[in-house]
Structures are given as structure tokens and as C-alpha cells.
Amino acid sequence: MSVSVTPGVPGPHLMQAAFIVEDLDAAIDAWIKTTGIGPFFVVPNIVLTEFDYRGQRSSGLDFSVAIAQSGGVQIELIQQHSDGPSAYRDLIAKGQQGFHHFCIYTSDYDATRARYLAAGAESALDGLFGEVRFCYIDTSPTIGCMIELVEEHPLEGEFFARIAEAAKDWDGVTDPIRPAFPA
Template sequence: MSRRRGARRAGMDTCDPDLKPTTCKLKEVTAMATRLPSRDYMQACWVVPDLEKAIHLWARQAGIGPFFYFDDVVYDNPVYRGEPWQPVKFHAAIAQAGHLQIELVSQLEEGHSIFRDVVPAGRSGLHHMSTYTHDFDADLAWYRDAGTEVAFSGLMKGAPVCWLDTTATLGFMTELITANPLKEAVFRQFREAADSWDGTDLVRRLG
């Protein structure tokens, strides 16, 4: 049996050396994709210097609203770049836009954070895209196997969450959000509010 045929049977790299490099690369990418669990990119987040101003800009320029405001986001067991994290204060707001959530975040004090890692103080910019995962550990393992660094991890109301530093390859960080009934209820409230919004009561709190 030839070495090439033996490699195929052993589950090793099956790219035929006689094929063009681009064809081999396509086969490798396709094989990687078949190992991925389903992806559900459901949120895009921008870091902004002035949260209230940004909310009104999104409403006026894109018709997005209402926004739900959060001023006390707490993570248990926070780890930043492999070390215990001393939290910095920030506030955020989220609105539903079709199938996508629009999140706006403003950091209120100086200090190292995943937000400052991507968007400098005083600037606005896309920070991350979020995926909604039903298998957090498997998704996290896949990114780690691909060589992606975990920029931040922690627990939010007992559910694991993390930000992966994909900025060098994708241009933004990737957040993994664990699917759970509490999240489903909150996200349903976002959707229902957006569906019935008439342009009034732009900034709200969860209730």
C-alpha cells in the first residue's frame, strides 16, 4: 500500500500533492469547517466615548431602538490576559436590529481592559461580534486549538462568557455567550421592544 493511500486511511492530511496549492488550501478550509459547531453571530458591539450621545445617533441615523441600559455589569472570577482582573467601570446599552443586537459600551475610567485593547480612549470603533453557543467548552476549545488567545473570561450570573482576541485576523474580538433560559428571556424582551417601538422612550431598563 502506498504511503499516500495509507495516510488517507489513517485520517491524516488527505490533500493530494499533485493538486494545485489553492485546491489543497480549499480542501483544508472545507475540512476545518465541517468540524465547527454551528455559528450564530447575534451581536455587534461598538466602544464609544459618550454612551448617551451614541444611543441618540443610532436612533437618528439608523432608526435603531429602544436601547436597554446597563450600568452595573459584574463578572465573577474575571481573568484578563491570564491574570485576575481588577474591574474597571463601564456602562452599556443594547438594542435589537432585526436578527442582530447592537451593543454600545463606554468605559468610564482608565485601566487595562478588553475595550481599550481594541479602541483607544476617546475613540469609537467596532469592538466585537458575539456568538451564541450551546456548547461553550467545545467552541472555546476550537478557538484555542486554532491558536487564538483568550483575552478575557468570567462568569455572568453563573454562565461562562469570554472574549477571544481575533483582532489580528478578523479585525474585532469574538465573544462567546452561553445559551441559557435567562439569556433567552432577556433577548426576547429586546426583540419584542424593538418590534413594537414607535420612536418614543428611547432608553429603558430591564424590568
């Protein structure tokens, strides 16, 4: 598979590196202690009631995420709670943890997704987070990981900006774990 790029035109910006973990709280603690990256913004128990998994309609994917900013790149930690198959379990078996995907935040979601599919990649998961479309493109045969595509959206952009702003002057101690969407 080879996704074509136009010479002289900047390629996609990999804005996030994501890891599958077995215990989100322990992983956050380990990342903070090991790297000093933080604070982490947690979105608990995201349940996809409907999504496409490798072209088949599916339901009931339950996972939590924690996101922090390190310079120009987000670090995302993902814990899958449900036992069913998913793009997460395709690469990282239950009980294991490790690197899973890079994320591309795109203003032209349809064209970007179509380019990967036309190049021979398979979409492992297509879903909605609120109004925001996202998918995991299985590029593991060519680069060893998946590529997540996320459609640009004002609410998502504000959330990402809040994460980046919190990281700028974080002292490494104060409020290391924060709710993504305060009550």
C-alpha cells in the same frame, strides 16, 4: 488562525455587533437618530470584581452597555468607565470609539472556546455576568475584531427575547432608553 468548521453543518450565528463608545447616552441618541434602531435597554455600571485578562487574574472592570435589536442582530454599545486594561481598550483606545466585536451565543461554550484556542487565538477576557460565562477571543489579527462567546442561559435568553420583542413594533419615539432590569 483558522477555526475549523464541518462541511454541511451550519456555522455559528453572529447574533450581535458591538461598538465601544465614549458616552453611552450620546451614542444611543446618535444611533436612534441615524438608524432608527431601538429601543435600547441599558445595563449601567457592570463591575467585574474578578475576571481573567489575558490569563492574569484581575478585578475592577466597570462598564455599561446598551442593547437594541435590528432584525436578527443585536446592536450593543459599550462604555468602559474604569481606566485599567481590558479587552475593550485592547482594540479601541480611551477617547476613541468604533466597532469592537461580534458575539456568538452558544449552547456548547466549552467546546466553542476550546476550538478558538486550539486554532491559535488568545482569550483576552474571561468572566461571569451573574451565572453566565462569557469571554472575548482576540481574533483581531485575522478578522480585525474580537469574537465574544456567551454561554446560553435561560435568563439571558429571556432578556434577549424581551429586547427583540420591543423592537418589533417600536415607533421610534416612545421610551427610547429602557432599564434592562426594571425595578
